[in-house]
Amino acid sequence: MGNEITAKSGDPFLPDASFNDEEILTFRLNIWQLLGYQTERWTMGDSSSVPVEVAEELLRSICFTLHCATESGIVSAKELARPHDLRGLLKRGQAEIKNLIKKGKTLLGDVVRTTPQIENISYRDTLPGLAGFFKKYDWRYFAHEIPASIDYQLCRPVPDNLYGIKYINEYIVRLSIENRVICSFDVDTVISLLKCHCPDYRGLLINLYEPVAANAVGLALLDEDIFSLDVGADRQRKLVDLFKKCSKDEAIGRLKNAAGKVALRLGFEEAAFIEYLRQTAVDLYPRINAAAAAGWLGGVFIALPYEIGGWK
Amino acid sequence: MNNEFALSVIDLQKRQTMAELRECNEFTIQCGLSLSEQQIAGVAEQRLSALYNTGRVEFGQGIIKKLLRVFCNSPYIIQENYEDTILELLDSFYFFKNESMDRISDDELIEFMKDRFDGICQGSLAYLGGTSLEELCRNTRYGRECDETDRHGRLF
Numbered sequence: 001m002g003n004e005i006t007a008k009s010g011d012p013f014l015p016d017a018s019f020n021d022e023e024i025l026t027f028r029l030n031i032w033q034l035l036g037y038q039t040e041r042w043t044m045g046d047s048s049s050v051p052v053e054v055a056e057e058l059l060r061s062i063c064f065t066l067h068c069a070t071e072s073g074i075v076s077a078k079e080l081a082r083p084h085d086l087r088g089l090l091k092r093g094q095a096e097i098k099n100l101i102k103k104g105k106t107l108l109g110d111v112v113r114t115t116p117q118i119e120n121i122s123y124r125d126t127l128p129g130l131a132g133f134f135k136k137y138d139w140r141y142f143a144h145e146i147p148a149s150i151d152y153q154l155c156r157p158v159p160d161n162l163y164g165i166k167y168i169n170e171y172i173v174r175l176s177i178e179n180r181v182i183c184s185f186d187v188d189t190v191i192s193l194l195k196c197h198c199p200d201y202r203g204l205l206i207n208l209y210e211p212v213a214a215n216a217v218g219l220a221l222l223d224e225d226i227f228s229l230d231v232g233a234d235r236q237r238k239l240v241d242l243f244k245k246c247s248k249d250e251a252i253g254r255l256k257n258a259a260g261k262v263a264l265r266l267g268f269e270e271a272a273f274i275e276y277l278r279q280t281a282v283d284l285y286p287r288i289n290a291a292a293a294a295g296w297l298g299g300v301f302i303a304l305p306y307e308i309g310g311w312k
Numbered sequence: 313m314n315n316e317f318a319l320s321v322i323d324l325q326k327r328q329t330m331a332e333l334r335e336c337n338e339f340t341i342q343c344g345l346s347l348s349e350q351q352i353a354g355v356a357e358q359r360l361s362a363l364y365n366t367g368r369v370e371f372g373q374g375i376i377k378k379l380l381r382v383f384c385n386s387p388y389i390i391q392e393n394y395e396d397t398i399l400e401l402l403d404s405f406y407f408f409k410n411e412s413m414d415r416i417s418d419d420e421l422i423e424f425m426k427d428r429f430d431g432i433c434q435g436s437l438a439y440l441g442g443t444s445l446e447e448l449c450r451n452t453r454y455g456r457e458c459d460e461t462d463r464h465g466r467l468f
Contacts, residue, residue: 032371048370048418049368049370049375050368
């Protein structure tokens with residue numbers, strides 16, 4: 001039968017609260033009224049009906065906005081299931097989104113300022129794409145959408161359960177961390193490393209941070225100078241020996257420790273930064289495990305074939 | 313709370329539509345038209361079914377009241393064909409709302425339907441749906457002016 005729309009699992013999630021049956025009914029009625037209000041504004045009063053696809057998108061946006069309000073603690077989720085007009089709550093959710101937009105713009109400014117001086121087409125194209133997001137983002141009606149062209153792949157992708165401005169802000173935060181790691185090293189050394197990692201590092205869709213972080217972690221594991229970024233054959237052999245003796249838990253523990261050392265040597269103390277580096281290091285484990293069994297870690301930690309200014 | 317839920321207030325809407333149709337009887341009776349309780353239930357049901365078939369969702373009071381207020385004084389609607397005409401008009405309205413890609417407002421579409429129904433269509437719903445509305449939607453999509461005359465250039 002008509003006039004029915006469904007919010008599916010995995011959509012911008014609904015406020016997380018345990019409602020009883022009566023509260024669920026009230027919540028649905030509240031949301032329905034809110035959806036009618038938003039639809040009327042979207043059509044500017046010209047149309048009382050909209051295609052179901054539009055209604056579903058408007059509904060997702062409402063859920064996302066209310067979720068922003070409840071998550072930030074402005075209102076409790078239980079408030080949504082009280083018989084009353086939710087327009088006030090929607091406005092407060094929108095105010096929260098506007099704050100996130102402001103924060104996102106500042107973060108993007110930082111990212112632009114700390115962009116590594118390394119040429120990469122996908123990175124170069126992504127920055128205007130991120131800036132374009134803030135022009136195209138419709139926080140009133142489609143707050144959950146991500147109208148941005150993002151080509152550059154992060155080492156640790158943003159989780160799929162983030163939408164709209166939250167996705168973009170998280171992407172920018174992660175990109176900023178990656179930038180700061182890359183910029184901590186000598187740019188020529190990083191370029192040499194990237195050339196070994198992927199000869200066409202300028203044109204292909206690769207992540208610039210991952211090989212840098214992996215080599216830094218590898219060197220920290222051996223207590224060597226991380227700024228050299230060179231894990232040559234000797235060092236690779238030492239790493240193979242190191243990991244062959246370790247159980248999985250031990251190996252992951254060592255990787256986390258090494259990531260902590262890298263953060264310390266780079267002089268970064270923020271928890272988010274250390275955690276990102278740690279997770280990057282932990283993500284290396286399956287590759288290290290497989291490669292160490294074969295006795296060669298050349299695919300994980302990269303040896304620089306030449307020094308700046310000449311071949312080794 | 314479960315992440316999946318169907319947002320549906322069908323029963324409530326059906327009751328609202330029936331109440332609106334009863335209210336409509338108060339002014340349509342002046343034109344000699346009214347719906348019985350059984351017919352009211354049928355129209356309310358048909359409205360939901362038309363929305364379902366056209367993939368649309370309607371909020372608030374909807375268009376039934378507007379539609380009846382505009383069409384009740386048509387010389388081509390009599391008590392005998394009143395219910396059938398409303399049902400057809402509802403179907404056509406939502407269908408052509410989609411066809412026009414929502415570029416025509418409710419009021420404009422209803423006004424156009426009434427003009428054509430009483431004019432060139434001379435009460436023929438088939439003509440209205442098959443030619444006039446099709447033309448309107450095509451012209452709307454391509455941003456062209458609508459020709460208000462028949463093939464002999466006569467303006468109704």
